Amino acid sequence: MSTQQHPGSAGRPFLTAVVDDDDLRRNALRQRLDRLGHASLVFESSEDLIAALRAGREFEWMMVVLQAGSLQVQLKTMLGLSRAPLLLVALEDSVGILSDIDKSLLNSGRVDVVPLSCSDREIEWRFQLLMQRKTLFPLSGDDLTWGPYRFDKGRRTVWINERRVALKPLEFELALEFFRHTNFLVTRERLYTEFWGGSFDSSKSRRLDVCVSNVRRKLDLDSGSGFFLRSVYGRGYALNEVVPHAGQTTEDAAQMLRSFGTGGAEERASSYGR
Incomplete structure (x- = not known):
């Protein structure tokens, strides 16, 4: 993975995670984000992005190019590890993949879809829409998940599957x-x-x-x-x-x-x- 930073419209970079296993296409997306003033950190796979999120990396938003095969679990994991909205990029031969994705995920307000052929203006408009939704409809709670472990930061509570675990405040933070x-x-x-x-x-x-x-x-x-x-x-x-x-x-x-x-x-x- 690599990074590129440029001032955003608010005088600071918007750090975007970009996932695509095709080098040429990934670089082209990065150049488009560069023109829009968004810094980018690129990943070759969903697993690489998930590892970065688990290590505490934060993003303003995430862009994932839909590939053949199931992304259902990976997408849910990304949204569980980060509060950042997610923009899915559909290729001409991957539109059918959308039918395999849980509709509740697509209707959550945190996910949107654009075709790869869309204009830069369309990408920026979708980004602004996702960020507006994030502001108007904040997530309930503040959960972070790793496997069977779920941390509710708002309530300072840890769940292992369906079992609630009582931790002291310092133990929770540690x-x-x-x-x-x-x-x-x-x-x-x-x-x-x-x-x-x-x-x-x-x-x-x-x-x-x-x-x-x-x-x-x-x-x-x-x-x-x-x-x-x-x-x-x-x-x-x-x-x-x-x-x-x-x-x-x-x-x-x-x-x-x-x-x-x-x-x-x-x-x-x-x-x-x-």
Whole structure:
């Protein structure tokens, strides 16, 4: 993925996520957004955009070129992870895909559709319409979802599927920090400074360990829940999404994470360190 930034009509860039697996078409869309004054961050797949959203990346709006195959789950995940509206771009041979998308999604007010052949003016008009809907019809609640976990920021409540989990305010914010940085190591120094302020003092770090332990226990982040929160010795913590290989159960994959140490998270520690 790559980015481009230019002043928007309000004197600041509108950061747009663009998803398309075709290089030429993706670059052409990016140039059109550039002419309209929208900064763009491009992704080759829906999965790449979802990973960025889970890592805490925010966008003013999202543009996804419809491809063959089902996008139903991916689109719902994008809208669940972000409050940004979504503009679907239909190719001549992909119009039929729209019939496979849940009508409640298309009628939610957060999603609109344009053909690839539409004018730049049409794209800008659709963008303005989506942003107006966002202002006039704000979402109920402020939910963020990762797999079976749903965080209601407005009520500071966590749900695991249909089970409500009671967390203290600090535990809620700490858990949300881990999920926003799924598959990344978050250093102890960063966490201590973020939630307790001041410089990190190893002699007082016990309070962080206790809070992390409570989050792990209350949210079942050491079982077969699909996510595993682990300590990285001397560094910090990493919340990993557990992806079983062929023939494995989720618990088997979690056990491998317990056994193999830091894995890929340590390699990315610099992004979320001091």
